[in-house]
Amino acid sequence: xxxxxxxxxxxxxxxxxxxxxxxxxxxxxxxxxxxxxxxxxxxxxxxxxxxxxxxxxxxxxxxxxxxxxxxxxxxxxxxxxxxxxxxxxxxxxxxxxxxxxxxxxxxxxxxxxxxxxxxxxxxxxxxxxxxxxxxxxxxxxxxxxxxxxxxxxxxxxxxxxxxxxxxxxxxxxxxxxxxxxxxxxxxxxxxxxxxxxxxxxxxxxxxxxxxxxxxxxxxxxxxxxxxxxxxxxxxxxxxxxxxxxxxxxxxxxxxxxxxxxxxxxxxxxxxxxxxxxxxxxxxxxxxxxxxxxxxxxxxxxxxxxxxxxxxxxxxxxxxxxxxxxxxxxxxxxxxxxxxxxxxxxxxxxxxxxxxxxxxxxxx
Amino acid sequence: xxxxxxxxxxxxxxxxxxxxxxxxxxxxxxxxxxxxxxxxxxxxxxxxxxxxxxxxxxxxxxxxxxxxxxxxxxxxxxxxxxxxxxxxxxxxxxxxxxxxxxxxxxxxxxxxxxxxxxxxxxxxxxxxxxxxxxxxxxxxxxxxxxxxxxxxxxxxxxxxxxxxxxxxxxxxxxxxxxxxxxxxxxxxxxxxxxxxxxxxxxxxxxxxxxxxxxxxxxxxxxxxxxxxxxxxxxxxxxxxxxxxxxxxxxxxxxxxxxxxxxxxxxxxxxxxxxxxxxxxxxxxxxxxxxxxx
Amino acid sequence: xxxxxxxxxxxxxxxxxxxxxxxxxxxxxxxxxxxxxxxxxxxxxxxxxxxxxxxxxxxxxxxxxxxxxxxxxxxxxxxxxxxxxxxxxxxxxxxxxxxxxxxxxxxxxxxxxxxxxxxxxxxxxxxxxxxxxxxxxxxxxxxxxxxxxxxxxxxxxxxxxxxxxxxxxxxxxxxxxxxxxxxxxxxxxxxxxxxxxxxxxxxxxxxxxxxxxxxxxxxxxxxxxxxxxxxx
Numbered sequence: 001x002x003x004x005x006x007x008x009x010x011x012x013x014x015x016x017x018x019x020x021x022x023x024x025x026x027x028x029x030x031x032x033x034x035x036x037x038x039x040x041x042x043x044x045x046x047x048x049x050x051x052x053x054x055x056x057x058x059x060x061x062x063x064x065x066x067x068x069x070x071x072x073x074x075x076x077x078x079x080x081x082x083x084x085x086x087x088x089x090x091x092x093x094x095x096x097x098x099x100x101x102x103x104x105x106x107x108x109x110x111x112x113x114x115x116x117x118x119x120x121x122x123x124x125x126x127x128x129x130x131x132x133x134x135x136x137x138x139x140x141x142x143x144x145x146x147x148x149x150x151x152x153x154x155x156x157x158x159x160x161x162x163x164x165x166x167x168x169x170x171x172x173x174x175x176x177x178x179x180x181x182x183x184x185x186x187x188x189x190x191x192x193x194x195x196x197x198x199x200x201x202x203x204x205x206x207x208x209x210x211x212x213x214x215x216x217x218x219x220x221x222x223x224x225x226x227x228x229x230x231x232x233x234x235x236x237x238x239x240x241x242x243x244x245x246x247x248x249x250x251x252x253x254x255x256x257x258x259x260x261x262x263x264x265x266x267x268x269x270x271x272x273x274x275x276x277x278x279x280x281x282x283x284x285x286x287x288x289x290x291x292x293x294x295x296x297x298x299x300x301x302x303x304x305x306x307x308x309x310x311x312x313x314x315x316x317x318x319x320x321x322x323x324x325x326x327x328x329x330x331x332x333x334x335x336x337x338x339x340x341x342x343x344x345x346x347x348x349x350x351x352x353x354x355x356x357x358x359x360x361x362x363x
Numbered sequence: 364x365x366x367x368x369x370x371x372x373x374x375x376x377x378x379x380x381x382x383x384x385x386x387x388x389x390x391x392x393x394x395x396x397x398x399x400x401x402x403x404x405x406x407x408x409x410x411x412x413x414x415x416x417x418x419x420x421x422x423x424x425x426x427x428x429x430x431x432x433x434x435x436x437x438x439x440x441x442x443x444x445x446x447x448x449x450x451x452x453x454x455x456x457x458x459x460x461x462x463x464x465x466x467x468x469x470x471x472x473x474x475x476x477x478x479x480x481x482x483x484x485x486x487x488x489x490x491x492x493x494x495x496x497x498x499x500x501x502x503x504x505x506x507x508x509x510x511x512x513x514x515x516x517x518x519x520x521x522x523x524x525x526x527x528x529x530x531x532x533x534x535x536x537x538x539x540x541x542x543x544x545x546x547x548x549x550x551x552x553x554x555x556x557x558x559x560x561x562x563x564x565x566x567x568x569x570x571x572x573x574x575x576x577x578x579x580x581x582x583x584x585x586x587x588x589x590x591x592x593x594x595x596x597x598x599x600x601x602x603x604x605x606x607x608x609x610x611x612x613x614x615x616x617x618x619x620x621x622x623x624x625x626x627x628x629x630x631x632x633x634x635x636x637x638x639x640x641x642x643x644x645x646x647x648x649x650x651x652x653x654x655x656x
Numbered sequence: 657x658x659x660x661x662x663x664x665x666x667x668x669x670x671x672x673x674x675x676x677x678x679x680x681x682x683x684x685x686x687x688x689x690x691x692x693x694x695x696x697x698x699x700x701x702x703x704x705x706x707x708x709x710x711x712x713x714x715x716x717x718x719x720x721x722x723x724x725x726x727x728x729x730x731x732x733x734x735x736x737x738x739x740x741x742x743x744x745x746x747x748x749x750x751x752x753x754x755x756x757x758x759x760x761x762x763x764x765x766x767x768x769x770x771x772x773x774x775x776x777x778x779x780x781x782x783x784x785x786x787x788x789x790x791x792x793x794x795x796x797x798x799x800x801x802x803x804x805x806x807x808x809x810x811x812x813x814x815x816x817x818x819x820x821x822x823x824x825x826x827x828x829x830x831x832x833x834x835x836x837x838x839x840x841x842x843x844x845x846x847x848x849x850x851x852x853x854x855x856x857x858x859x860x861x862x863x864x865x866x867x868x869x870x871x872x873x874x875x876x877x878x879x880x881x882x883x884x885x886x887x888x
Contacts (some may be wrong), residue, residue, distance in 0.1 A: 072455060083703055126641050133397060133454070137595050138640055139631035140588070148630035184626070275588065279462055286459045315474055322466035326445055329463060333456040334448035472887035486834040527754075527761055534744050534755050540706055546730030546802065 018211050021293050022204065029200045036196075044308060052304050053199025054080075054261035059284040059300045060206045060293060061253030066282065067291035068214055068223060069246050071128075072136040074278050075143025076254055078123075079116040081273035083255025084262035085150055087112030088187045091263065093157060093192070094178045106195040109202070109259045116255020118246050124247040128240055143278055153251070155181035187262065187271030194263040203262055206253050207293065213249055220292035287328060364499050369621050375505035375574065377613020378512035382567040383590030384597070384605035385519060386560030391601035393536040393556045396454065399461040400441060401564060401589015403468035406580060408434045408565030409572040412478055413483055423486035425502065430565040438561025439554050447550065465584070472580035479578045483572035504574045511570060515563065516606050523602065532556060536600065589616075589629075592636050598649025607647055612636075657682045657840050658703070658734075662712035665695075665702050672698050673709070674864045680809065685831070685841040687851040687886060688871065689860035696844040697739050699861070700811050703842075704736040705729055717808070731759045735807035739814050739844075741798040745787035749778055751784050752797055756804025763806065771800035774830065792823040799830070807834055808842040816847045828854055848885035852876040860885075 032049065060079060065073045091104055091113035098104045121144045127135055154165045158177025158238050165172045169179055181187050213219045221242045260269045288299030306324070310317035332338055383405060390398045390457045408430040415426035445464050449457050494501060523529040533554045534542040543549050569585055572578050588611060597608025612632060619631040639647065658680040665673040673695050680686045688696050701707045703714055703727045705726035716734055724732075732792065744752050753771055757763045772779040775796040781789060786797060795815055802810060816824040824847065832854050835841050845851035852858055855872035860881065866877065875881050 030606065031512065066455070072458070130640060130644055133599075134595065134640055134644060135392075136397070136458075137592065138637055141592065142637050144588075144628040145633050145637075148627055148633075152624070152626045256472055283462065285461055288453060288456070318466065319470040322463050322470055325463035326460055326467065329456055329460040330445070333452035333460075335451060336448070342666070342668060527758070530747070530754065531758060533747060534758075537744045537746055538742055541738060541744065542755070543706065543726040544704060544730070544736045544738060544742075545755045545801070546727050547755070548725075548727045570862055 009270075019213065021207050021297070024294060024297065025200060025203055025207065029196075033196070045305075048304070048308060049196040050072075050194045050199050050264040051261060052204055052301055053196065054257045054299045055281065055284065055304055056203050056256055056297050057199075057206045057257035057260065058281045059288065059296045060203070060210055061257065062281050062285050063288075063291065063293060063296050064210055064246055064250040064253075067296075068219070069243060072132070072282075073139040073242070073283065074136050074275065075141070076250075076281055077144075077273040077275070077277035078139075078143035078146035079119055079251040079254035080258035080261065080277070081146055081150055081270060082119045083112030083116040083258030084268060084273065085153075085181060085187060085258075085270070085276045086115035086255070087259030088190055088262050088268070089155055089162075089180050091193060092178065092189075093162065101191075101193050102198075103261060105198060105259075105262035108193070108263065109256045112259035113252040113256040116258065117252040119255075120248040121244070122250025123249070124139065128247060134220065140275060140278070143273075143275060147270050148273055150181075151184050152179055153270075154183050155179075175204045177359045183268070184271075186267055186271075188267045190266050192263060192265060192266065194260050199260055202256060203297075208254070209249065209253065210293065213246070219280075234307050237327065283325065287325075364495070368499055369504055369617050371499075371501055373614035373617035374610055375502075375508045376617060377593075377615070378508045378608075379567050379571045379574070380586065380590045380593045380612050381512050381606045381609025382515055382563050382570070383586060384594040384609045385515065385602060386563045386567075387591050387594040388597075388599055388601065389519075389556050390560050391594065393532060394442075394446065394553055396457045397453075397461065397591065398560075399458065399587070400464035400468055401560065402583040402585075402590070403465050403472075404434050404437060404441075404561050404564040405568035405571065405585070405587060406472060406578075406583030407437060407468060408484065408561075408568035409578050409582060410472060410481075411483060412565070412569045413485070413572070415597065416484070416486070427486060427569050430569060431562045434561040434565035434568075435558045438557040438564075442557040444552055447553075469580045469584070476580065478579065480577045483578045485573040485576065486569055486584040487573055502574075504570070505627040508574065511566060512606070512609075515566070516602070519542045519602055520558075525531060528552070528555065530548065543613070545607075554656035589632065592633065595646055596636050596639055598646030601646075601648045604648035606644055611647075657684075657717060658842065659715040660699070660703060660712070661714070663699075663702060663709035663714065664711045665698055665707055665709050667698075668708055672864050673702065676714075676864075676866055677712075678866065678869075680840055680842050680858050683835070683838065683840055685835050685854055686845060686858045687843045687845055687848075687855035687858040688861055689845055689848040689858060690867075691885075692846065693863075693865040696861055696863040697813055698864075699844070700738075700813050700844055703811065716851075724783060730805050731808075733808035734811070735802035735805050735809070735813045737798045737802045737813060737815065738854055739817070741791075741794045742792050743786045743789075743797050743801065746785060746787055748783050749781050749789070750783060752801050753778075753804050756801035760805060763804065767804045767806070771803055774803075774833075775800050791818050792820070792826075795819065795827060796822075796830075799827075803834075805815060807839065809842065810834065811842045811844070813844045814846060815843070816845060816850060824850060848881065849876075852881075 032041070036046055058076065062073065062076045087108040091108040094104050094107060098107065127138050127142070130138055146228055152166050154172055156163045156168050156169065156174045156177055156179045157170045158174045163172040163174055169182060179188065283295055283355065284300040284303055288296035307317050307321055310320055313320065381403065385593030386401055387398065390396065390401070411433045412426045412430040413422045415429045416423060441464055446457060447462050449460060483502060487507045489503050491500050491502045523533055531542065531547045532552055532555070534545065534547060535549050539549050557564050568583065572582070590609060593608035593612040594605045596612060597606065615635055616628050619628040623631060660676060660678045663673055676699060686697060690696050698707060702709050705724055713720055713879050715721065716732055719732070721729060721732065737801070744755060748868065753768050754764055756856050757767050777793055778796055778800055781793065786794065789797060794818070799815070815827050815831070819827065828850055831841060831843065843851055843855065852872045852875055857871050858869065859866050860868040860875065868880065
């Protein structure tokens, strides 16, 4: 009986966090849009709205790998990169075919997601055979490889179709037509399609995908894997398949975030999506409380804005950022603070037990 | 002839990676953590040596010693303040802290020394050696780097195999609780490991900047990542592994730069790493670890 | 010799040891018996400083060691052979023994001779990596390593675990010999029968509480113990 009760309690708790997550995003959207309409938000911040949305989607998707799967990925920006450039190329190709900006953005985002998903599949199959720090270092390596390859990629389009090469623009042999991707100079002449609204819709989509995934049969299997891989295996949960599914879903969302991000600028280079970007997103996820989606969203927003807010301290801002990061980690994870937390928890549970016992007597 | 010349520069670059990788591997072996800030300690070492020789006009060897002392202290302080409180925390928490330390060092260096690249003058006092009537020039930096690497490797091996503290270090890296029960002060032993690793980082920084003389606050990060890769490549926790991994990585990097593509050389290095890890998940000389239930 | 007074230990929110008090007098063999998870290992780990008690005190030869760091206890005469032996698998037998005398390196040479005399099998395996030894040999190595510090009191955590009956007998014979040579012993065992046979006194631990205590003989004859631990 009590087991059913606790199940119901868990379910309620889950749907509650779901509603919480969605409503926070929607309320934030309404408030910011209103403020923006009345010109209450200064330009430097309103220019950051789309990147913040993209990073939130990135953080939500990385949360799936790190928070729910429990595997450390240091190359998440690589998927963002694949998505971004696939999206840019798609949008550029469809410029004359689909006149509607919104439709073209949607198609590009889907395309970016698909390509990143394929990259996720190719990378996930070997990577997920490894464990722990080795897995981390291989994801880092893949991220760097993706960055390097895109850095050498030349793509152009003319009447005869799409040209792809790895040496130079001239080697593509185009007579006329448009250059889309110019090696180390990156993608140029991007038509800005992203908007804050599109960003928020993508966040809600990502939330929908991740929350449903986590609560699905597969998702519960993933949680089981995280808590104890060997135990999960011995009761017959196919480890690799579930991990791979989670990894690919995570990659697809990262790819979509990449498209959103790239379409906000007129040009974008592969170097933008390097190891440091992967780390940045990882920091958002960890500080947001791994596996905690609302926390991730808040942490991303705060940490992304922090350097902006510290702008007046110009030179010192990144130093302050580093110190804040270290202090937060020490305060949340060190032995001493843990002991204090445990003592408080102990007192709380004691009281609760006492109350429960009292309640039991009444019945 | 170009082949041999490439091989020499590969071994030389690889030796720098090997020295950095030794630091990574020792720290990983004992504290089971990826010390991401290790690469930035290299940069600090290079700056200190640069300042000592440029502003104080000290002879190269003295400036290197000063750099080593500063880095040793830095390593001990970082370990004591940032990592020690997290000894029992999740590895992810420690990793993020290490990233924080890395940001901190880079930005502190940016404030102190600015973002303009400094031209590092080589610490090596003699000229390059032409062989085969000038057909092959072996730079003095290469010679010094390779010799330094070999000496360090021998000293470290002797230290861990023969001395009491070195053996204690191996005991701590294998089983902290059992080591503690033997009367080994685990915290002090870990501090010593950080000290040695950081002193090595200082040497690596000076050698790296002698061969590639541009010094900026981010100079250390990419060699740091690559050296870490080298440590994993050779089998993390293993001293000969770090050496082998570092040198192979250097050779692969220089060869792919000159025979395949400069832009893709990093991608090739990382691709080789992935291949090795897939075939032998614990690296070339790594020990097999079995996970207990 | 060793006195544990009213200790309470928590793992996170789990209260593992409740008000444990026990005493080991000079020259005694004291056994601590109980089922899996009763808190036997936790008790030893708390005594040797790897875990901390929230209350009470631990005294070793009239000195309060409740807050002494684990690594300082070896030179105070306390040695602990942990559960599962925990020899250094990647080091040689010789190196393992050297680690045992880490705090007192001058003792290495004659200490090793003594250990080899007591455990002749180890002598033949001197330069072998500990990971290649059999379970029984590893147990001997772990005990030998602990003896290297010339302890006044030796704590043994499940020395019989995973060993064949003949080896168990051997190990217990050695424990007896060590005791006769003047080492005080605190022995944790699941094999209650064997433990009670050599123990002067024993404590029975159940779910973190001391349920019974008495001389080895008394406990071996008690109905309660026979039912629960000695198979009828």
